Amino acid sequence: MAGLVPAGLTSAMAQQAPDPQNTVYLDTKDGRVTIRLRPDLAPKHVAQIKALTKQGFYDGVPFHRVIPGFMAQTGDPTGTGTGKSDLPNIPAEFSSTQYKRGTVGMARSASPDSANSQFFICYEGCGPLTGQYTVFGEVVSGMDVVDKVKKGTAANNGQVSGPDKIVKMQLAADAK
Numbered sequence: 433m434a435g436l437v438p439a440g441l442t443s444a445m446a447q448q449a450p451d452p453q454n455t456v457y458l459d460t461k462d463g464r465v466t467i468r469l470r471p472d473l474a475p476k477h478v479a480q481i482k483a484l485t486k487q488g489f490y491d492g493v494p495f496h497r498v499i500p501g502f503m504a505q506t507g508d509p510t511g512t513g514t515g516k517s518d519l520p521n522i523p524a525e526f527s528s529t530q531y532k533r534g535t536v537g538m539a540r541s542a543s544p545d546s547a548n549s550q551f552f553i554c555y556e557g558c559g560p561l562t563g564q565y566t567v568f569g570e571v572v573s574g575m576d577v578v579d580k581v582k583k584g585t586a587a588n589n590g591q592v593s594g595p596d597k598i599v600k601m602q603l604a605a606d607a608k
Contacts, residue, residue, distance in 0.1 A: 452605035454478065456485060456569070459599045460581065465553070465574035466604075467536055470567065474525040477538050477547065477568040482603060484517055484549055490601035498583040499590035502557045505539055506598060507550035513591075516548035522566075529567045531558035534578075536569035553578050 454469040471478040484490060490506070496513055497505040508515040524544040531537065531554055539550035547566060554561075555578070571578065584590040602608075 450572075450604065452607075453603065455572075455604035456481070456601060457604060457607055458490075458574075458601045460577055460596055461599060462580040462596075463574060463577040465577050466572050467569045468572045469569045470529075473527050473529055474538070474566045474568040476522050477525055477566050480519060480522050480547075480549070481551070481568060483519065485601050485603055486606065489517055489549065490598050492597055492599075494592070494595035494597045495581050496592060496595055497552075497590040498581055498592050498595070499586055500583045501555055502586075502590070503552040503554050504578055504581045504583075505550060505552040505590070507539065509549075511595065513550075516550065519548065521545060522547045525566045525568075526563050527567055528563060531561045531565075531567065532556075534571035534575050535567055536571065537561060538566040538568055540565065555579070 454471060456467040456469060458465040458467060469478045469481065493506055493509050494511045495504050495506045496508055496511045533554055533556055535554045535558060537552055537554070538547040539552055540547040553571060582592055582596045584592040
């Protein structure tokens with residue numbers, strides 16, 4: 433029957449149960465970040481992230497822009513902040529879901545419909561991005577790992593010299 437929660441689980445726990453098709457493992461030199469994807473908020477963005485992850489697109493990609501106290505950005509294979517995948521850009525899927533520590537959002541240019549492969553993980557101070565950038569996931573474990581990513585400075589807009597990289601990114605369903 434739909435709506436029933438297994439014995440011993442609260443409905444909140446049931447909602448947090450891991451879905452391997454919508455869970456991403458992002459591995460860095462310092463450990464693993466587990467991200468719960470949110471197709472309920474941004475189905476097109478989640479589909480793009482999953483497609484790129486399955487292709488191995490993110491493996492070896494740098495965290496090219498990391499602003500202390502704000503966010504860590506990755507997803508550009510060129511490391512310049514201007515690169516993207518060969519897939520088409522995605523139209524905005526903005527929501528009222530609040531940006532907070534651990535929120536994963538899609539980066540874009542000034543055009544709301546320019547998101548492609550770049551994304552960011554929020555530290556703090558991302559609240560003003562709510563409704564301006566697409567939320568497509570949330571870190572469920574490993575924020576301590578994100579905190580260790582090499583940072584740039586606010587003065588240089590977070591550009592990182594000798595940046596940390598994603599070692600491997602994979603869907604939990606495909607994890608080896």
